[in-house]
Amino acid sequence: MQGSTMLDDTIAAIATPLGEGGLAVIRLSGPQALAIADRCFVPAGKAAAKPSLAGTHTLHYGHVMRQGRPVDEALVAVMRAPRSFTRQDVVEITCHGGILPAKLVLEAVLEKGARLAEPGEFTRRAFLNGRLDLAQAEAVADLIGSRTELALQAANEQLGGKLSKRINDLREQVLNILAHLEAHIDFPEEDIAPDTREELLARLERGIGFMDELLRTADEGQLLRRGLRAAIIGRPNAGKSSLLNQLLGRDRAIVSAIPGTTRDTIEETANVRGLPVVFIDTAGLREAKDEIEVEGIRRTRQAVERAELILHVFDASEPLTETDERYLRQVAPKKRILVRNKIDLPARLHLPSVWTSTTVGPAGAAPRLSAVLDVSCLTGRGIEPLKDVIKELAWSGEIKAEMLEVMINARHQDALNRARAAALRARDALLEGLTLELVAMDLRIAVNAVGEIVGKTATEDLLDAVFSQFCIGK
Ligand SMILES: Nc1nc2c(ncn2[C@@H]2O[C@H](COP(=O)(O)OP(=O)(O)O)[C@@H](O)[C@H]2O)c(=O)[nH]1
Numbered sequence: 522m523q524g525s526t527m528l529d530d531t532i533a534a535i536a537t538p539l540g541e542g543g544l545a546v547i548r549l550s551g552p553q554a555l556a557i558a559d560r561c562f563v564p565a566g567k568a569a570a571k572p573s574l575a576g577t578h579t580l581h582y583g584h585v586m587r588q589g590r591p592v593d594e595a596l597v598a599v600m601r602a603p604r605s606f607t608r609q610d611v612v613e614i615t616c617h618g619g620i621l622p623a624k625l626v627l628e629a630v631l632e633k634g635a636r637l638a639e640p641g642e643f644t645r646r647a648f649l650n651g652r653l654d655l656a657q658a659e660a661v662a663d664l665i666g667s668r669t670e671l672a673l674q675a676a677n678e679q680l681g682g683k684l685s686k687r688i689n690d691l692r693e694q695v696l697n698i699l700a701h702l703e704a705h706i707d708f709p710e711e712d713i714a715p716d717t718r719e720e721l722l723a724r725l726e727r728g729i730g731f732m733d734e735l736l737r738t739a740d741e742g743q744l745l746r747r748g749l750r751a752a753i754i755g756r757p758n759a760g761k762s763s764l765l766n767q768l769l770g771r772d773r774a775i776v777s778a779i780p781g782t783t784r785d786t787i788e789e790t791a792n793v794r795g796l797p798v799v800f801i802d803t804a805g806l807r808e809a810k811d812e813i814e815v816e817g818i819r820r821t822r823q824a825v826e827r828a829e830l831i832l833h834v835f836d837a838s839e840p841l842t843e844t845d846e847r848y849l850r851q852v853a854p855k856k857r858i859l860v861r862n863k864i865d866l867p868a869r870l871h872l873p874s875v876w877t878s879t880t881v882g883p884a885g886a887a888p889r890l891s892a893v894l895d896v897s898c899l900t901g902r903g904i905e906p907l908k909d910v911i912k913e914l915a916w917s918g919e920i921k922a923e924m925l926e927v928m929i930n931a932r933h934q935d936a937l938n939r940a941r942a943a944a945l946r947a948r949d950a951l952l953e954g955l956t957l958e959l960v961a962m963d964l965r966i967a968v969n970a971v972g973e974i975v976g977k978t979a980t981e982d983l984l985d986a987v988f989s990q991f992c993i994g995k
């Protein structure tokens with residue numbers, strides 16, 4: 522069971538990634554944190570204080586002991602409640618960063634009475650003790666997972682409470698309207714005055730308008746968090762692997778003149794004008810000659826299906842082939858960039874205009890944005906303009922600072938959509954002069970849904986869903 526209802530026990534976990542490194546940190550939180558540290562840590566020096574006697578925010582050198590033997594030398598940091606991340610007593614033991622030292626230090630504290638923490642349980646305690654709201658807690662995970670500085674900036678804004686403030690304001694607004702209505706429900710003989718009704722409607726409209734504004738940041742918020750998926754496709758030898766290497770700025774994929782060198786899909790994230798873009802170098806969609814290739818092609822198909830952007834690479838020194846055209850047709854419904862590679866060589870490629878005009882799709886299908894660019898993966902020419910186009914197609918318009926402040930995630934989007942639907946129903950009911958009870962009911966749904974975002978109205982299930990996505994030790 523998650524620790525939400527049992528803040529009275531003491532949890533422990535390794536807070537650093539598993540593996541060999543310079544240092545590892547084992548974190549403890551709970552009423553017994555200091556007592557447990559006393560039982561397994563021997564401070565060096567005669568005058569040294571035990572953790573339970575140490576002042577808050579102090580650091581102590583000594584040895585972690587287990588079954589009478591020293592496990593490792595360590596630095597112990599003591600942070601007393603409420604001045605800690607969880608607002609409980611927290612002890613952080615920094616030891617050598619091997620898998621075994623970290624594991625044995627953890628064993629030692631578990632043997633002395635701590636319980637192994639669940640994923641995200643430290644942050645969950647910070648939330649339950651009012652140190653962070655739910656949107657801020659999620660920002661901690663975003664911060665850890667951020668892959669570009671822009672994503673980091675957005676996570677920091679959310680952690681600082683910018684989104685939470687706006688959500689709380691919105692909730693206040695709707696609550697206010699609700700309070701007004703409820704006053705009228707309590708005195709049904711006094712019918713709601715027409716100008717009051719107008720005023721409430723106007724306020725409700727403003728609230729809905731604000732929800733719309735927030736909802737518009739959802740796509741970009743997703744993009745910053747998980748990155749845009751861009752599949753690099755094209756016939757063998759067109760220069761797909763060379764393009765991946767150019768976009769990453771390093772040699773990641775094997776480049777060779779032998780067709781079919783790339784048999785598996787390779788995924789790498791690059792920072793493109795501040796956006797994390799996951800590039801997928803594919804094995805090509807040609808007919809397979811052996812089993813490995815069959816699997817490679819299956820993965821390519823999957824990569825293409827999941828991609829939000831296609832980079833279709835052509836060899837500009839060769840005429841268009843039947844294979845090129847087949848690919849063109851296959852990915853026609855997708856947002857794509859046609860990349861004419863090898864422009865350092867004499868040009869022999871002619872791309873029919875049906876494929877190069879910007880919004881053409883196959884008959885019946887929705888037209889999709891596309892662009893055509895010339896590059897040379899040999900000289901690097903055209904790579905920077907290509908990055909500009911990728912950014913433009915992924916993120917229309919400028920990346921504005923105030924947008925970063927409120928970049929909502931999928932959970933917020935879902936809650937806001939429910940809030941918006943309820944607010945619209947309330948507005949229509951008010952317009953149609955339906956009973957105020959009905960209006961109030963929908964407004965209450967809206968208030969609760971908005972409250973979910975910051976965790977004001979949060980069920981155990983919701984908390985489990987949010988915190989289970991964290992790593993252990995966070
Ligand atoms: N001249 C020239 N050769 C290139 C260029 N890009 C790639 N090549 C060569 O084309 C061949 C195939 O490249 P590769 O990236 O492995 O193609 P893939 O099969 O599509 O992944 C290699 O010999 C590359 O050196 C380019 O811009 N100019």
Ligand SMILES: [Mg+2]
Binds near residue numbers: 761763774775776783
């Ligand atoms: Mg390749």
